[in-house]
Amino acid sequence: MRRLGWLAVLVFVCVSLGQAVSLPAQPVAGEELQISHGEIGRYGGRLVVAQKSEPKTLNPVLALDAPSREVMGRMNADLIHINRDTQQTEPALAQSWKVSPDGRVFLLQLRHGLRFSDGQPFDADDVVFSFQVYMDAKLNSPQRDMLIIAGKPIAVEKAGPYAVRFTLAQPYAAAERLFDSVAMLPRHLLEKPYRDGKFESVWSISAPPAAIAGLGPFRLKEYVPGQRLVLERNPYYWKADRNKNRLPYLDEMVFLFAGNEDAQVIRFQAGDTTVLGRVGAENYTLLSKDAASRGYALYDLGPSLEYNFLLFNQNDLTGKKLEKLAPAQSWFTNLQFRQAVSLAVDRNAIVRLAYAGRAVPLWGNVSPSNKLWFDSALPRPARSVEKARELLKGAGFSWRGDGQLLDPKGRAVEFTIIASASSAQRARMATIIQDDLGKLGMNVHAVSLEFRALLDRVFQTYDYEAVIMGLGGGDADPNPEMNVWLSNGSTHLWRLGENKPASAWEAELDQLMQKQMVERNHSKRKQLYDRAQQIIGQNLPFIFLATPNVLVGARSDLGNVKPALLEPNLLWNVEELYLRAATGGGR
Amino acid sequence: MSPRRKIWLALALLMALHLFVVFADFFAPYSPASQNRDFPLAPPTRLHFRDAAGHWHLRPFLYATVPRLDGINEYEESRGQEYPVRFFVQGDAYKLAGFLSSRLHLLGVDAPAQISLAGTDSYGRDVFSRVLHGGRISLGAGLFAALISLSIGTLVGTLSGFYGGWMDESVMRLTELFLVLPWLYLLLAVRSFLPLHLSPLQTFFLLAGVIGTIGWTRPARLVRGVVLSAKHRQYVLASRGFGASDLHILRRHILPQTYGVLLTQAALLVPQFVIAEVTLSFFGLGVNEPAPSWGNLLASLQQYNVLVSSWWMFAPALALVVFCLGYTILANLIHEQIQSIPA
Numbered sequence: 010m011r012r013l014g015w016l017a018v019l020v021f022v023c024v025s026l027g028q029a030v031s032l033p034a035q036p037v038a039g040e041e042l043q044i045s046h047g048e049i050g051r052y053g054g055r056l057v058v059a060q061k062s063e064p065k066t067l068n069p070v071l072a073l074d075a076p077s078r079e080v081m082g083r084m085n086a087d088l089i090h091i092n093r094d095t096q097q098t099e100p101a102l103a104q105s106w107k108v109s110p111d112g113r114v115f116l117l118q119l120r121h122g123l124r125f126s127d128g129q130p131f132d133a134d135d136v137v138f139s140f141q142v143y144m145d146a147k148l149n150s151p152q153r154d155m156l157i158i159a160g161k162p163i164a165v166e167k168a169g170p171y172a173v174r175f176t177l178a179q180p181y182a183a184a185e186r187l188f189d190s191v192a193m194l195p196r197h198l199l200e201k202p203y204r205d206g207k208f209e210s211v212w213s214i215s216a217p218p219a220a221i222a223g224l225g226p227f228r229l230k231e232y233v234p235g236q237r238l239v240l241e242r243n244p245y246y247w248k249a250d251r252n253k254n255r256l257p258y259l260d261e262m263v264f265l266f267a268g269n270e271d272a273q274v275i276r277f278q279a280g281d282t283t284v285l286g287r288v289g290a291e292n293y294t295l296l297s298k299d300a301a302s303r304g305y306a307l308y309d310l311g312p313s314l315e316y317n318f319l320l321f322n323q324n325d326l327t328g329k330k331l332e333k334l335a336p337a338q339s340w341f342t343n344l345q346f347r348q349a350v351s352l353a354v355d356r357n358a359i360v361r362l363a364y365a366g367r368a369v370p371l372w373g374n375v376s377p378s379n380k381l382w383f384d385s386a387l388p389r390p391a392r393s394v395e396k397a398r399e400l401l402k403g404a405g406f407s408w409r410g411d412g413q414l415l416d417p418k419g420r421a422v423e424f425t426i427i428a429s430a431s432s433a434q435r436a437r438m439a440t441i442i443q444d445d446l447g448k449l450g451m452n453v454h455a456v457s458l459e460f461r462a463l464l465d466r467v468f469q470t471y472d473y474e475a476v477i478m479g480l481g482g483g484d485a486d487p488n489p490e491m492n493v494w495l496s497n498g499s500t501h502l503w504r505l506g507e508n509k510p511a512s513a514w515e516a517e518l519d520q521l522m523q524k525q526m527v528e529r530n531h532s533k534r535k536q537l538y539d540r541a542q543q544i545i546g547q548n549l550p551f552i553f554l555a556t557p558n559v560l561v562g563a564r565s566d567l568g569n570v571k572p573a574l575l576e577p578n579l580l581w582n583v584e585e586l587y588l589r590a591a592t593g594g595g596r
Numbered sequence: 597m598s599p600r601r602k603i604w605l606a607l608a609l610l611m612a613l614h615l616f617v618v619f620a621d622f623f624a625p626y627s628p629a630s631q632n633r634d635f636p637l638a639p640p641t642r643l644h645f646r647d648a649a650g651h652w653h654l655r656p657f658l659y660a661t662v663p664r665l666d667g668i669n670e671y672e673e674s675r676g677q678e679y680p681v682r683f684f685v686q687g688d689a690y691k692l693a694g695f696l697s698s699r700l701h702l703l704g705v706d707a708p709a710q711i712s713l714a715g716t717d718s719y720g721r722d723v724f725s726r727v728l729h730g731g732r733i734s735l736g737a738g739l740f741a742a743l744i745s746l747s748i749g750t751l752v753g754t755l756s757g758f759y760g761g762w763m764d765e766s767v768m769r770l771t772e773l774f775l776v777l778p779w780l781y782l783l784l785a786v787r788s789f790l791p792l793h794l795s796p797l798q799t800f801f802l803l804a805g806v807i808g809t810i811g812w813t814r815p816a817r818l819v820r821g822v823v824l825s826a827k828h829r830q831y832v833l834a835s836r837g838f839g840a841s842d843l844h845i846l847r848r849h850i851l852p853q854t855y856g857v858l859l860t861q862a863a864l865l866v867p868q869f870v871i872a873e874v875t876l877s878f879f880g881l882g883v884n885e886p887a888p889s890w891g892n893l894l895a896s897l898q899q900y901n902v903l904v905s906s907w908w909m910f911a912p913a914l915a916l917v918v919f920c921l922g923y924t925i926l927a928n929l930i931h932e933q934i935q936s937i938p939a
Contacts, residue, residue, distance in 0.1 A: 271898075271899065271900035271901075274900055275900060289901075290668070291669075291899070291901040291902075292900065292901050294667075294668050294669070294901070295900070295901045295904065295905060355633070358633045361633065361636070362633060362636050362718060362719055362720070365636075365668045365669060366668050367668075425792050425793040427792065430880060433899055437718065437719075439885075440719060440885045440886060441631075441633075441719070443885065443886065444629070444631055444719075444886070454792075454793040454884060455884060455885050455886075456792050456793055456884055457880055458792075473792075
């Protein structure tokens with residue numbers, strides 16, 4: 010009996026050892042794997058990445074912060090995916106889809122035989138459940154806004170064990186893109202907490218790994234607060250390489266928490282981390298000096314899709330007790346004032362001083378690297394302090410003996426620009442603009458503020474005069490921009506909480522954005538969006554400044570690296586990434 | 597050299613350093629806020645005495661700095677033309693002592709060359725000029741805060757030492773309370789109540805005020821000790837016996853005893869408070885851009901790339917070290933001098 014006991018232990022040890030070293034299983038019959046077309050890699054190794062801060066949650070329905078989404082993006086999968094390289098949609102969990110002629114009904118066919126990372130099967134019921142959760146108003150998911158079309162939630166119904174029908178209230182341009190990053194949830198794990206009203210507390214950052222399952226290339230292994238979060242290979246992942254080797258190649262992914270960009274850079278330089286997410290131009294220059302000797306490669310992917318801008322507070326302040334802002338608002342709502350500011354800002358200096366030359370100046374909300382939507386006809390007036398002064402003079406402004414600008418009522422033009430203290434670049438832009446506007450006689454102050462305090466002023470209290478912010482970068486398509494440009498949009502920053510457009514041009518902008526959203530013909534849609542860009546450029550609700558280049562790095566021994574403009578720039582194809590020398594990467 | 601002479605020498609040197617800062621407008625070649633956007637993070641200009649032909653010059657000269665085409669923020673000298681360093685030149689306008697308009701600067705070179713003795717910062721501003729101007733805020737705040745805390749300290753320490761009893765008890769407990777105050781957080785709290793933008797002058801008084809009001813406890817305790825021992829001296833008792841008033845005793849017999857302690861404390865507190873100002877400005881609680889102070893100048897070193905590739909940005913730290921060392925040496929000399937005087 011005793012001997013039998015020992016034998017059992019031995020067998021157990023062998024089995025667990027066998028599991029630890031054996032390669033992931035070959036596809037089983039009936040399992041419809043997606044074949045990826047990258048280089049054939051080799052199994053093993055771990056990829057280490059340092060994030061600025063810890064993820065707040067592992068619940069894809071509730072996550073707002075970038076670190077959480079970066080981690081969860083590797084643990085989950087969506088039905089239709091935007092390929093970050095081509096920026097086009099491609100099949101993911103849905104193998105194919107059909108659109109009705111009126112563009113309102115989408116019938117998605119799911120892959121057969123897929124399993125969640127805990128081994129349970131995935132089918133249409135999971136899809137219906139997932140969308141039910143995302144569109145639940147009580148949960149207030151950030152994805153919900155996108156799934157409400159013309160005021161109505163998308164209707165989702167099961168059309169077979171592996172088929173789901175989506176019905177939109179009205180046609181929607183590029184509707185396939187809506188499915189991107191909407192992670193499919195395991196009904197078998199989450200339905201009960203959802204019915205019990207406990208959904209908001211599931212999959213918190215401290216949840217046990219066994220309680221979490223997804224369809225992404227990795228699953229949770231351990232989380233050590235303050236130190237690291239480790240993901241391990243999902244043995245049931247639904248992609249394989251051309252040789253039918255199941256992906257991902259890497260055994261593990263480790264997320265470290267660095268605190269700030271400089272710490273990320275130092276760890277990458279020291280070889281502690283395998284990849285480096287977006288860095289500033291100066292750190293990029295610094296790293297490029299010893300790239301070859303330290304064994305990493307750096308990539309300058311050109312201008313990103315985000316846009317940085319100077320925003321003036323034009324909010325309706327009735328009932329806010331902010332009378333002190335009234336004089337400043339009388340200038341900010343004056344178009345000639347905004348035009349003068351835009352003319353006086355030295356965008357080339359911003360590119361050179363804030364981004365060490367690795368950026369492009371902007372005059373509109375669409376970055377020149379967004380080839381499909383960029384309007385090259387948009388005017389880009391060169392900097393001219395003289396013309397700016399003429400505009401101000403035309404608007405009734407005058408100058409005091411000491412050069413100070415006075416408004417038509419004789420008040421000195423003085424205001425404060427706030428910028429986030431966590432972005433050295435934006436703080437620098439504020440100082441540059443301060444100097445530029447000083448040449449117009451404006452007494453401008455630049456103040457750095459903690460990011461949350463800044464958001465609170467911009468979104469809640471409206472207690473600010475001008476602010477430097479950045480938006481965009483998520484997708485190349487105009488639709489995610491809807492909430493910025495629609496007058497009742499949640500990010501309609503210059504005048505938040507409007508019920509109806511405040512001016513004729515805002516009314517026209519509303520119409521154009523609504524029209525382009527339902528227009529399915531690309532060239533017609535482009536015409537509408539070009540006109541929208543022109544209206545924005547003419548009326549300057551934002552003074553657009555610059556868009557920085559996307560700068561990333563990866564160890565030279567990492568294979569299949571295809572950095573992309575869209576986020577996550579390096580990890581979007583993490584299932585294909587592999588270490589050429591499997592001993593590397595801090596194993 | 598006699599100890600007294602040493603003190604005078606140290607004082608003279610410190611005074612000279614302070615003059616540089618007070619008349620920064622004249623000694624600095626450029627205005628601290630003027631940006632030269634084509635030359636961000638340029639290293640210090642090299643002064644030459646020997647030209648390309650091998651001739652030696654008594655008057656130093658320099659070559660214009662030009663950006664290198666193959667690098668970002670990398671520069672080289674354009675050896676084509678020599679620009680001799682000129683003295684007493686006309687440059688950026690300023691107001692001496694707040695009212696006397698002038699354009700006169702001690703040093704300068706002809707455009708397009710630039711004389712950046714300590715390089716430029718990320719906006720192409722002259723670091724040397726900024727360090728001189730920044731000293732005004734930092735040293736000024738240190739001196740002013742020291743004045744406040746010594747005044748409070750002397751007053752409180754004298755009263756509590758001289759009268760003793762419940763007053764002494766309560767004052768000493770109060771000093772303990774102040775000693776444990778987390779003043780950095782206190783200042784953060786104070787700052788959050790004030791408007792977003794404060795002028796450099798307002799910030800200056802705020803910083804000096806807060807640092808000074810918090811730092812009075814140490815001098816107060818020292819003064820109390822001296823007063824406590826002095827008030828039982830026989831000449832004090834004799835004076836009291838002749839019917840002298842408290843005020844007279846304090847003024848004639850007791851306060852003079854504290855002068856030595858106060859002088860030493862002053863020389864110790866000034867650098868300590870300068871460092872306090874630098875710390876606060878380093879964390880962004882000091883004056884706002886573009887006004888310089890040593891603390892916000894050093895704050896750019898929080899960026900890794902500046903820290904490792906722009907060594908000249910340490911210039912304010914060097915200035916800080918020189919000043920603090922000067923004050924500490926002075927404090928030591930005064931202390932030695934007092935020790936050597938028989939009681």
